[in-house]
Amino acid sequence: MSETVRYTYRLRPGRTAEAALLGEWGRCRWLWNEAVHQQRTGRKPTFGKLSKLLTDARGRNAWLRAGSQVAQQQTLRTYGTALGHSFTVKGRGRPKVKRLKDSLPSLEYTTRGFSIKGGRLRLPGKVTIPVVWSRELPCDPSSVRVYRDSLGHWYASFVVRRDRITTPEADRPGIGIDWGVKVTATTTDPAFDLPHLGHRRRCAAELAKAQRRMARRRRPKDRPPSNGYQTAKRQAARIAKKAARQNTHDARVWAKNVTEHHSLIAVEDFRPKFLAKSRMARKAADAAIGACKRELVERGMRAGRKVVLVPPAYATMTCSECGERANHRLGLGVRIFECTACGYTADRDLNAARTILATAERDRASADDVRHLIASFRDGGSGAVRAGNPGPGPGGKSPGFIRGDR
Numbered sequence: 192m193s194e195t196v197r198y199t200y201r202l203r204p205g206r207t208a209e210a211a212l213l214g215e216w217g218r219c220r221w222l223w224n225e226a227v228h229q230q231r232t233g234r235k236p237t238f239g240k241l242s243k244l245l246t247d248a249r250g251r252n253a254w255l256r257a258g259s260q261v262a263q264q265q266t267l268r269t270y271g272t273a274l275g276h277s278f279t280v281k282g283r284g285r286p287k288v289k290r291l292k293d294s295l296p297s298l299e300y301t302t303r304g305f306s307i308k309g310g311r312l313r314l315p316g317k318v319t320i321p322v323v324w325s326r327e328l329p330c331d332p333s334s335v336r337v338y339r340d341s342l343g344h345w346y347a348s349f350v351v352r353r354d355r356i357t358t359p360e361a362d363r364p365g366i367g368i369d370w371g372v373k374v375t376a377t378t379t380d381p382a383f384d385l386p387h388l389g390h391r392r393r394c395a396a397e398l399a400k401a402q403r404r405m406a407r408r409r410r411p412k413d414r415p416p417s418n419g420y421q422t423a424k425r426q427a428a429r430i431a432k433k434a435a436r437q438n439t440h441d442a443r444v445w446a447k448n449v450t451e452h453h454s455l456i457a458v459e460d461f462r463p464k465f466l467a468k469s470r471m472a473r474k475a476a477d478a479a480i481g482a483c484k485r486e487l488v489e490r491g492m493r494a495g496r497k498v499v500l501v502p503p504a505y506a507t508m509t510c511s512e513c514g515e516r517a518n519h520r521l522g523l524g525v526r527i528f529e530c531t532a533c534g535y536t537a538d539r540d541l542n543a544a545r546t547i548l549a550t551a552e553r554d555r556a557s558a559d560d561v562r563h564l565i566a567s568f569r570d571g572g573s574g575a576v577r578a579g580n581p582g583p584g585p586g587g588k589s590p591g592f593i594r595g596d597r
Contacts, residue, residue, distance in 0.1 A: 192222035192355040194493065201323040203347035204311065211318045212345070214336065218258040219266040224249075226270045227288050236269035245519070269496035270384065295337040304440045305335050312337075322347060322447030324476030329353040341428040358451065358494040363536035367548025368487070369506065369540050370463070372471050375478045376445070381547050383452075385445045390437040391477040394430050401427035420425055438479040439486075446487040450494045457551035458487060458545070460500040499551035510535055511545035 204212060222245065229236035229244075238264040245263060249256045255263075273286045306313045312320045312335070332349035339345050367379045391398075398503035401423055416424075449456065461484065466475035491498040508517040510530035521528065521539060528542040529535075539544075 192498040193352045194355050195350060195352055198326070198328055198522075199346055199348045200325060202347050203321045208318050208320050209345070211314075211316055212298065212339075214318070215258050215262055215295060215298055216510055218255055218508075219262055219298060220291070220294065220381070221255075222263055222266050223270055223286070224288050226267060227286055230285065231455045236271075236274070237269055239394040241271065244496050247568045259300070259304055259314075261300055261315065262298045265299035265301065267359075275500055283443055295339055295341065296337060298334050299334065301334050301548065304313060304330075307332075311489065312317045312496075320345075320347075340432070342425060356493075361452055361454040361496070363453045365457065365548055365552060366449060366453040367544040367546070367551070368449075369459050369544040369547060370480045370484065371477055371540050372466075372474050373485060374540060375480060377538075377544050378449075379541070379544045383445075383449055383589060385483065387474075387478055388437075388441060389433040389477055390441075391431075394434050398427060398430045434477075438477075438482060441482040442479065442486045443490075445483070446490045449487060450490045450496055453496065455497050455499070455548075456487065456500055457499045457548045458484060459503050459506065459547050461503050496566050500548050501547045505542040506546050506550075507539055511549060512535070514549075 195466070212468055225244075225248075226236050229241070234240075242264065245260075245267060249260065249263075253269060270286055275294040282326055300314065304315055307322075310322060311323060314320050315338070325399070329348060330353070331349050332352050334350045335344065336348040338348070369377045371377055373387060374384060396558055404423040405420060405427060408417055408423055410416060410420065438523050461480065463475055463480045466472055469475075487499055488500075505516055506523055507528070508519075509515070510517075510528070510533065513530065513533040515530060515532040517531070526539055528537055528539045535542075
């Protein structure tokens with residue numbers, strides 16, 4: 192069994208190579224913005240139509256013809272994919288214009304547009320870039336994405352196929368996970384809880400100082416930014432990047448620990464977007480719930496575990512012992528759940544995690560990534576369906592709100 196993964200490496204481009212990459216990004220950005228203009232005028236820019244427009248544009252403009260056709264085609268293909276997702280996935284916005292001042296360069300190349308010789312990455316236009324090979328590639332890559340982050344560092348992300356890593360048998364049956372702000376992840380086993388570590392909070396004072404330095408050195412809009420402003424901007428980006436990497440590292444270590452010991456992983460299908468409009472926005476961003484959830488789901492599926500996404504509706508209001516649902520919602524200030532039917536008392540997050548696990552255990556499907564249809568497990572009703580393939584709902588009709596997350 193093999194799987195498709197990405198291997199990312201640091202690049203060390205010189206001034207000439209970096210200027211060539213930025214020039215190529217300028218052409219691709221112009222094509223992306225032209226596609227957005229076609230969409231806004233109601234012309235329905237599919238990839239086939241955009242490819243014809245690209246051929247005509249390259250025939251008329253020598254500036255566009257000087258760039259790589261592979262990178263330009265991949266830009267339009269990425270735009271077509273993003274536009275298709277905006278129609279099929281609820282809540283996803285249409286592709287927007289990429290502005291020069293706030294869009295980071297990103298170029299895609301297939302096997303016709305790049306090669307690796309002598310440990311260097313060779314791109315069209317006689318561009319040769321040294322690669323920091325931190326590990327060997329398992330096979331020849333099928334494509335590469337060259338991009339630059341907010342710190343000005345360049346990276347190459349190769350798409351390769353490798354043998355699936357065998358994961359040992361789990362020594363525990365299942366685990367339920369409830370997301371929160373005070374504790375990032377509360378599980379049915381306290382030994383696997385993920386506490387709120389607060390990496391961004393620790394560097395908040397240093398980040399505020401760097402941002403104030405940026406504000407003092409900012410010039411009017413009609414004047415180019417000074418070197419001092421660019422230096423302060425890089426310092427602020429470096430501080431924010433450090434906190435983000437710390438969150439990513441903690442999420443990976445925690446997700447690996449959970450997937451290695453459990454055969455069933457019941458995850459609350461929590462969407463933390465609404466927290467950005469509340470008073471808990473800063474703390475929720477520091478917890479990075481979305482990154483933790485994504486890392487856990489990906490690692491669980493890669494390890495061959497059964498991952499179940501359970502809707503969060505009524506999880507806090509349902510008793511994990513008897514399945515009785517409370518008649519009123521619990522406020523955020525109420526941290527203890529008390530069941531009026533059986534008298535069961537527990538921490539509200541722990542009770543929600545146990546309810547999520549009980550909901551997933553009632554499912555008898557063998558899909559890797561499933562979405563449950565019931566709000567609580569007390570009725571023992573309908574089971575789960577495979578993501579992207581909804582089953583029949585009430586009356587034999589397929590529910591239109593079910594969609595795959597992956």
